[in-house]
Amino acid sequence: MSDRAHLLPAVQGRLDRARPDAGLCALLVVRLRGMREAQLRFGYEFGDEVMLAARERIVSVLRHVDTVYLSGDDSFVVVLPTIRNRTHALLAATRIVGAFDDAPLAHGDRNWHGRVVVGVALCPEHGTDAELLYRRAELAHDEAVRIGEPFAIYQPEITPVEILYTELREDIAANKLDVMFQPLYDLRKGEIVSVESLARWHTAAYGNVPPSDFVPFAERSDLIVPLTRWSLNASLRHAAALHRGGCPLDVAINLSPRVFAEQGFAEQLLGALEIWGVPAEATIVEITETALLTDLDMSVRVLRRLRDRGVRVAIDDFGTGYASFAYLRHFPATELKIDKSFVDAMLTDPRTEQVVRAMVEVAHRLDLECVAEGVENEETLLRLVAMDCDIVQGYHIGRPMHAETFVAERLAAAAMV
Known part of the structure; x- marks a missing residue:
């Protein structure tokens, strides 16, 4: 080379x-x-x-x-x-x-x-x-x-945050990143049924570093594996607290396709579930649609091992990548998440609304649960109800909050019932 x-x-x-x-x-x-x-x-x-x-x-x-x-x-x-x-x-x-x-x-x-x-x-x-x-x-x-x-x-206004490899590595090792939980609402049950775990990073020099900056940086370096391990264990720790407190919610954790290349990753994830006492059936791993094209065969093998043990699999950001129906046919998914860019545009673009409707129908025909991301208002919510969408997520349902706060509020509310 x-x-x-x-x-x-x-x-x-x-x-x-x-x-x-x-x-x-x-x-x-x-x-x-x-x-x-x-x-x-x-x-x-x-x-x-x-x-x-x-x-x-x-x-x-x-x-x-x-x-x-x-x-x-x-x-x-x-x-x-x-x-x-x-x-x-x-x-x-x-x-x-x-x-x-x-x-x-x-x-x-x-x-x-x-x-x-x-x-x-x-x-x-x-x-x-x-x-x-x-x-x-x-x-x-x-x-x-x-x-x-x-x-x-290239645009001159592109001014990325200068991410220091050593700083990110040390903050991951020292558990200095934060876990945020964003709720997902089941339209049929009329209640919050799960949360998506989101990583956040605050530094002394730059304040809050967007995940859109530090996650791709981690993927380009060798930090994505320790970052994923941290996210997995930190998320399961808070999910376990909900289960112990009698308020069990499913937890969705984002995975980079790069972790699939690590030997024994599926076994590591299943071992973490056992350690924290979170049922596999209450765990969802999310992988983006575009990641399907990285190495479909390897992704399918790893995710099938997880599915065989009960872990659910969501295809995230659906509609923004290049996956064909042939990929979806072979992929061991249980859920399909429609990207917020489509959901956002529904109210002003009738064609986009029809595309979203078609995505919901495709999900159901493939026996997948359909999740709509980016629900920001009541009108969007009502249109998704009319489409028979299963689950919704977005600021109208709830903003991401620190996992500790989310867990404390849920447990306090349950104690008052």
């Missing part, structure tokens, strides 16, 4: 040769999501072969004048010379993303279902130095990951 010390001079030379001819160029960072986990699982030779196949696929959708450089174990740098405007750069990004949606990358008898995220920087608008453009394309890539889009172009 190429390292940056050799890559950047080559990229700089390509930019310098191109600019006198046409002025505008673009630098794209293309990263294959989940490739690092695939290499750890199947070996570096497998990873190298898949990366070569990925490079061929990228080259096949670009012009002959465009140059594709290997820049790491899971990423490429693409230089687009002589483009007319930023639209052409975004069109190239769209083609690259689409190339990986069409078919899996094959290596021998093993298929790898890859997904890419692309960050775009323009030369000279965002700089003329290769290193600066590279960093700004990386910032655009991270912004795309943060907002859940397949690509993004």
